Amino acid sequence: MTAAELRAQLSVIEPTEAMYAGIAASDVPALQQLIAQGEGWLAARAVFALSRVGTGEAIAAMAGAVTDSRSPVRVAVAAAASQRPIVLPDTAIIHLLRDKDVGVRKFAPQAVKPENGSEPRAELTRLATHDEVPVIRQNAAEALRKFR
Amino acid sequence: MTCYTGFGNLGDHRPFFTGDFNGDGKSEILFYTPADHNWWLGTFNGNTLTWALVGNTAGFGNLADGRPIWAADFTGTGNVDILFYFPGDKNWWIGQFGANGLLTWSLAGNTSGFGQVWDGRPFWIGDFTGDGKSDVLFYYPGDHNWWLGSFSGTTLSWKLAGNTGGFGNVADGRPIWAGDFTGTGSWEVLFYYPGDMNWWLGSFSNGVLSWNLAGNTRGFGQVWDGRPFWIGDFNGDGKADVLFHFPGDHNWWLGTFSGTTLSWSLAGNTAGFGNVADGRPIWVADFAGVAKTDILFYFPGDRNWWLGQFGANGQIAWSLAGNTTGFGQVWDGRPFWIKDFNGGGKADVLFYFPGDGNWWIGSFSGTTLNWALAANTGRPGSQRITIHFKSLLQLTQARLNYLADQYAAMEELYAGGGNIATFRGTTEDLSGNAALTALSDLNVGSCLLGSTTTDQNTLFQQRNNAGANDIVVYLCNSLIGGAGNFVGCASHPASQPGCAIVEVDAARWLTSHEVGHVLGLLHVSNTDRLMNPTIGWTNLPPDLVQSEFQTMLDSSLSIPC
Numbered sequence: 001m002t003a004a005e006l007r008a009q010l011s012v013i014e015p016t017e018a019m020y021a022g023i024a025a026s027d028v029p030a031l032q033q034l035i036a037q038g039e040g041w042l043a044a045r046a047v048f049a050l051s052r053v054g055t056g057e058a059i060a061a062m063a064g065a066v067t068d069s070r071s072p073v074r075v076a077v078a079a080a081a082s083q084r085p086i087v088l089p090d091t092a093i094i095h096l097l098r099d100k101d102v103g104v105r106k107f108a109p110q111a112v113k114p115e116n117g118s119e120p121r122a123e124l125t126r127l128a129t130h131d132e133v134p135v136i137r138q139n140a141a142e143a144l145r146k147f148r
Numbered sequence: 149m150t151c152y153t154g155f156g157n158l159g160d161h162r163p164f165f166t167g168d169f170n171g172d173g174k175s176e177i178l179f180y181t182p183a184d185h186n187w188w189l190g191t192f193n194g195n196t197l198t199w200a201l202v203g204n205t206a207g208f209g210n211l212a213d214g215r216p217i218w219a220a221d222f223t224g225t226g227n228v229d230i231l232f233y234f235p236g237d238k239n240w241w242i243g244q245f246g247a248n249g250l251l252t253w254s255l256a257g258n259t260s261g262f263g264q265v266w267d268g269r270p271f272w273i274g275d276f277t278g279d280g281k282s283d284v285l286f287y288y289p290g291d292h293n294w295w296l297g298s299f300s301g302t303t304l305s306w307k308l309a310g311n312t313g314g315f316g317n318v319a320d321g322r323p324i325w326a327g328d329f330t331g332t333g334s335w336e337v338l339f340y341y342p343g344d345m346n347w348w349l350g351s352f353s354n355g356v357l358s359w360n361l362a363g364n365t366r367g368f369g370q371v372w373d374g375r376p377f378w379i380g381d382f383n384g385d386g387k388a389d390v391l392f393h394f395p396g397d398h399n400w401w402l403g404t405f406s407g408t409t410l411s412w413s414l415a416g417n418t419a420g421f422g423n424v425a426d427g428r429p430i431w432v433a434d435f436a437g438v439a440k441t442d443i444l445f446y447f448p449g450d451r452n453w454w455l456g457q458f459g460a461n462g463q464i465a466w467s468l469a470g471n472t473t474g475f476g477q478v479w480d481g482r483p484f485w486i487k488d489f490n491g492g493g494k495a496d497v498l499f500y501f502p503g504d505g506n507w508w509i510g511s512f513s514g515t516t517l518n519w520a521l522a523a524n525t526g527r528p529g530s531q532r533i534t535i536h537f538k539s540l541l542q543l544t545q546a547r548l549n550y551l552a553d554q555y556a557a558m559e560e561l562y563a564g565g566g567n568i569a570t571f572r573g574t575t576e577d578l579s580g581n582a583a584l585t586a587l588s589d590l591n592v593g594s595c596l597l598g599s600t601t602t603d604q605n606t607l608f609q610q611r612n613n614a615g616a617n618d619i620v621v622y623l624c625n626s627l628i629g630g631a632g633n634f635v636g637c638a639s640h641p642a643s644q645p646g647c648a649i650v651e652v653d654a655a656r657w658l659t660s661h662e663v664g665h666v667l668g669l670l671h672v673s674n675t676d677r678l679m680n681p682t683i684g685w686t687n688l689p690p691d692l693v694q695s696e697f698q699t700m701l702d703s704s705l706s707i708p709c
Contacts, residue, residue: 008682008684011682011683011684012681012682013634013635013636013655013658013661013662013681013682013683014595014629014634014635014636014637014681015629015631015632015633015634016631017631019631019632020632039652039653039654040626040651041626041633041635041650041651041652044626044632044633045632045633048631048632048633049632071589071625071626072589072625072626072633072650075589075625075626075628075633076626076628076632076633079628079633080632083630101589102585102586102588102589103586103588103589103625103626104589106586106589107589107628133585133586135586136586
């Protein structure tokens with residue numbers, strides 16, 4: 001699909017899984033184009049679409065979005081990685097866990113997977129005890145329980 | 149009952165004034181609202197009318213209680229002022245527009261010494277002294293005295309201008325007009341006495357009124373028989389003329405002054421139009437922008453507009469200026485105003501239609517009258533909903549504009565065929581509430597109606613200023629659900645009606661869509677319709693069908709007016 005076709009397909013107000021139907025590994029470049037050129041909400045949609053594709057290239061594209069200047073995009077990376085059976089690189093996870101934006105840190109703890117290394121877990125532990133936002137401490141503590 | 153959004157029904161006979169209040173060289177429109185005592189000034193930028201609150205006179209009580217209020221440049225600043233007299237205490241107050249655009253009031257004087265002057269005696273406003281400032285002139289039938297009030301700064305001083313005891317009571321119903329009939333720069337007073345058919349011109353010199361017999365129209369028979377008269381500089385010689393139309397023979401006669409002598413010439417005949425003095429509106433102003441007063445009339449029968457212009461031969465030439473069948477019948481009681489509102493150097497026609505709250509401006513290009521939608525000041529409905537906005541994001545001007553546009557789109561769409569007045573409630577910035585920061589990226593779960601997350605339950609408790617049936621729209625940074633990021637979600641806790649949205653520049657009807665859900669609407673597949681589940685609506689604005697409007701009207705959140 002072209003970026004324009006993907007944009008049309010992803011322009012659903014309240015998305016369902018059906019929205020991602022037909023989006024495949026071959027669409028990763030176009031999804032990256034949407035991340036680069038789309039509005040924040042659409043770039044975030046593209047991130048969620050990448051999480052459905054789930055290939056190495058798609059995950060790499062997601063990981064690249066953790067430094068996006070738009071917080072909805074970074075929130076999308078954290079949330080999508082939390083929801084899907086995908087593993088982001090440790091460096092990307094740490095970016096998310098240390099993000100200045102509360103929303104990103106709120107969704108990031110569940111993105112830490114058993115496959116991730118010790119450093120993300122250490123960061124998770126720090127969040128569980130020291131983050132200033134209660135819900136982030138709770139989410140981090142809950143995520144840590146998975147590893148016990 | 150009908151309820152209105154915005155300013156309400158501006159066709160409710162609240163006082164309106166037109167003039168160049170801010171000195172920008174074009175006319176504005178000003179109105180006073182008795183309910184809240186606010187004064188609003190409408191200013192044109194091109195053909196677009198925008199409104200600003202310019203003052204409040206709650207301290208004066210209700211100014212629309214029948215007291216006289218005039219608008220003219222009384223103080224000679226070049227800006228039109230507002231002057232009113234309060235019969236209760238006999239004070240005169242003048243309101244001036246300052247550099248800050250606001251209306252400030254000064255006590256101009258008190259006329260207790262005259263007794264009660266608002267007793268039906270006639271008043272005229274004009275520059276009778278020729279000093280570039282408008283004066284106040286009144287005649288008192290009790291003693292036949294004429295008093296002239298002139299401003300020095302903001303102080304109104306009165307001078308006895310003359311006495312017309314010799315004329316008997318001139319306030320006996322005879323016509324009296326004011327204007328610069330002799331072209332001296334000072335206004336005169338002109339009256340016609342039906343008893344002897346004489347015309348008398350009263351001129352001011354050093355504030356003293358002297359009278360000259362201007363002529364006699366016995367040859368016309370009785371002209372004060374209900375036929376229409378107009379005053380204007382129809383021939384463009386810099387002096388005010390008198391024009392009348394006689395329905396009996398359809399002739400138009402122009403009276404012009406040479407010195408203080410009034411002479412008459414036949415200006416045309418409109419037998420072909422039938423009886424134009426049948427109640428149709430006829431306005432006189434410089435519509436063509438050539439420094440002459442023209443005649444414009446609208447005929448409700450065929451909805452044609454005709455422009456009459458005086459040629460060099462002293463004859464009126466008529467041109468079909470346009471037809472407004474597309475508007476339906478515009479001569480239905482709606483208010484019209486004539487002034488150069490858009491600064492084109494020509495008089496425009498402005499009207500407000502209470503049926504939809506729209507303002508239309510008609511401007512001439514040559515002899516053709518072209519119409520443009522100038523503004524909307526509130527739409528009517530048989531039922532109303534109230535929308536509050538609460539933002540988890542800092543309310544920058546850009547975000548305020550976004551919410552305003554979302555509201556405007558919804559207000560227009562719901563009123564259009566649904567008869568639902570969408571009231572705008574409060575707008576609250578919640579971004580400074582640290583306890584709510586984490587809700588800016590809101591977990592909406594599956595976003596199914598009747599199913600809410602802990603995040604939603606917490607956020608939707610924020611209902612400051614919202615009534616039980618009011619709908620609260622929360623602006624968030626992102627909405628995260630199981631199937632990705634949502635741009636809108638209408639699932640809400642029971643008894644806390646609302647929805648959440650994010651900023652999507654391309655989705656002007658996003659709030660309309662979500663509030664539609666709150667009011668009971670479901671998705672449809674047709675992309676022309678609002679409730680299509682994508683923002684890729686086609687044939688904008690998106691549609692709501694009648695059954696959807698009925699569902700919205702049936703909602704307990706839609707309140708009968």
